[in-house]
Amino acid sequence: MTLDFDPIDEAAANWRGAGWAAVDAMTAATSITRAHQILSGRIDAALAPVGLNFSRFEVLALLSFTKEGELPLGKVGDRLQVHPASVTNTVNRLEADGLVARKPHPTDRRTTLAVLTRDGRRRVEQAAVALAAIEFGVAGLTGDGRRAVDAAILELRVAAGDFVVPPSQRR
Amino acid sequence: MTLDFDPIDEAAANWRGAGWAAVDAMTAATSITRAHQILSGRIDAALAPVGLNFSRFEVLALLSFTKEGELPLGKVGDRLQVHPASVTNTVNRLEADGLVARKPHPTDRRTTLAVLTRDGRRRVEQAAVALAAIEFGVAGLTGDGRRAVDAAILELRVAAGDFVVPPSQRR
DNA sequence: TCCAAATACTTTGACGTCCAAGTATTTGTT
DNA sequence: AACAAATACTTGGACGTCAAAGTATTTGGA
Numbered sequence: 001m002t003l004d005f006d007p008i009d010e011a012a013a014n015w016r017g018a019g020w021a022a023v024d025a026m027t028a029a030t031s032i033t034r035a036h037q038i039l040s041g042r043i044d045a046a047l048a049p050v051g052l053n054f055s056r057f058e059v060l061a062l063l064s065f066t067k068e069g070e071l072p073l074g075k076v077g078d079r080l081q082v083h084p085a086s087v088t089n090t091v092n093r094l095e096a097d098g099l100v101a102r103k104p105h106p107t108d109r110r111t112t113l114a115v116l117t118r119d120g121r122r123r124v125e126q127a128a129v130a131l132a133a134i135e136f137g138v139a140g141l142t143g144d145g146r147r148a149v150d151a152a153i154l155e156l157r158v159a160a161g162d163f164v165v166p167p168s169q170r171r
Numbered sequence: 172m173t174l175d176f177d178p179i180d181e182a183a184a185n186w187r188g189a190g191w192a193a194v195d196a197m198t199a200a201t202s203i204t205r206a207h208q209i210l211s212g213r214i215d216a217a218l219a220p221v222g223l224n225f226s227r228f229e230v231l232a233l234l235s236f237t238k239e240g241e242l243p244l245g246k247v248g249d250r251l252q253v254h255p256a257s258v259t260n261t262v263n264r265l266e267a268d269g270l271v272a273r274k275p276h277p278t279d280r281r282t283t284l285a286v287l288t289r290d291g292r293r294r295v296e297q298a299a300v301a302l303a304a305i306e307f308g309v310a311g312l313t314g315d316g317r318r319a320v321d322a323a324i325l326e327l328r329v330a331a332g333d334f335v336v337p338p339s340q341r342r
Numbered sequence: 343t344c345c346a347a348a349t350a351c352t353t354t355g356a357c358g359t360c361c362a363a364g365t366a367t368t369t370g371t372t
Numbered sequence: 373a374a375c376a377a378a379t380a381c382t383t384g385g386a387c388g389t390c391a392a393a394g395t396a397t398t399t400g401g402a
Contacts, residue, residue, distance in 0.1 A: 003334040006325075007250055014236040021303035028317040029210050029307035031324040033225075036207035037252065038331045039200050055388075065185040074350060079178055081208065083390050088352055090388090110350045110397045132192035136200035140330025145323035146199040152316035153202040154177075159311025160209045163174040226358075245380060254360055259382055261358090281367045281380045348399070359388085369378070 008034070042137035050127045051097065055082070055090050057131075060099060060116065060124035069116035072105060076114060081162070099123055179205070213308035221298045222268065226253070226261050228302075231270060231287065231295035240287035243276060247285060252333070270294055 008030050015023045043054050052060070058080050063069050077087040091114050094100035099120035105111035116124075138146060158165060179201050186194045214225050223231070229251050234240050248258040262285050265271040270291035276282035287295075309317060329336060 003249070006328075006334050006336075007252070008321075008328075011232075014232075018236065018299075020299045022306050024314070024317055025306040025309045026302070028309045028312060028320050029214070031321050031328075032203060032206050032210055032309075034252065034333070035203050035324045035327055038327060038333075039203055043200070053387085061182075061185075065189065072350080078174070081178070081205070084351065085353085085391080086389055092352095093387090105350095108350085108398075112351065128189075128191045131197070135193050135196040138196045138199045138203075138327065140327045141199060141323060142326065143195070145326050146195055148319040148323045149199050150179075150202050152312060152319045153206045155313065155316050156206055156209060156309065156311045157177075157179075157202075162205070162209075163177050165177075224358085243380080255381065256361080256383085257359055263382095264357090276380095279368075279380085283381065344402090346399100346401090349397080351394105351396085353394075354392090356391090357389085359386105361386085362384090364381105364383075366381085367379080369376100371376085372374090 039137035042134055043131065046130045046134045046137075047127055050123065050130050052123065052127050055080075055086070056094055056099075057124065057127045059087075059090055059094060059114070060120055061128070063100070063114060063116040064121060064124050069121065070103065070113045072111045072113055074111070094120070210308035213305055214302065217301045217305045217308075218298055221294065221301050223294065223298050226251075226257070227265055227270075228295065228298045230258075230261055230265060230285070231291055232299070234271070234285060234287040235292060235295050240292065241274065241284045243282045243284055245282070265291070 008027055011030065012023050012027050015026060020026075040054065047053055047057055059076055062076060062079055063071055073087050073091060074084065076091075077084050080087075082090075091100060091102070094114075095102060099117055101115045101117055103113045103115050105113055141149065157163070179198055182201060183194050183198050186197060191197075211225065218224055218228055230247055233247060233250055234242055244258050244262060245255065247262075248255050251258075253261075262271060262273065265285075266273060270288055272286045272288055274284045274286050276284055312320070328334070
């Protein structure tokens, strides 16, 4: 069922034909959406044999970068930019798999820490290898393409308020 | 809770620190994932007042571009590159909202056609206007950025076998 | 000191996506 | 003509995401 035409080109032509506006914005948005579909399919396929999916992997990776291998659930959500309920859900699953444990915060009893277990640390290493092996799904993008994507999307993220560029570091 | 550093830069530094491979691939993949999050949030927010989400809009738009305003469900899935079960689900919802009707295929009784209703056609026009007004969520991306994204992702899509470039049209 | 507001997390529920399996129909081959 | 294989769609189940509401705890004034 591989198409013999570019569905995004086709869509652009249709939009123009219908007299709809913002065709170039539409193609950019559609490209990004489709790229995400492709990557997410490849990444989850690479992680499945390791017993993870991308969100679970992200949490483990984040924990593995901290000094103690632990972080409040709220911080996890902030860093990964996902909803608190999703963090709860993901950590539930990781905990059930024995890759992470919940631990009360020593001074703030509202807060729960997610702590990487020994198994969790081993698993995240395996996953990192598996992901590197498929180049995170971006095989097919040249070095130039990758840089172009990073740079363009950086504009978008800054405009969306993802983070504030400190004045000293503006490029 | 806006961060005062770029979480993707931070992640890259962490990956390097951990000695993990394919850091540039990882940043490209993460950028695309995050861009998708941003767009999809903006797009669904713009469509909500119209009573649609992006998948439902895509189906309506696709139908509106055909001569008769109708298409077999399977074709819809092929064009939009989504799973048949998702098409069923989306069309169920559109049908419940009176924006589309199911109709048996005249000659192949396995096949079901989705037909745009008058309401559906009116709705998709409203939605197109709403989306154009927010530039499909890519406000923040300059013209150059949009072209760069399109071009880079085209590589990725071709490499992923999204479609076959006819020899006559190779660029 | 007291209490309303903010913060941290969980729960519940609405949706969406995909896979796998099931039903119906058509096609392609003996 | 007969039937296995392919095609088209639906169903049911596992997961993921987010929003809204609920519980517990801490904070920041009056």
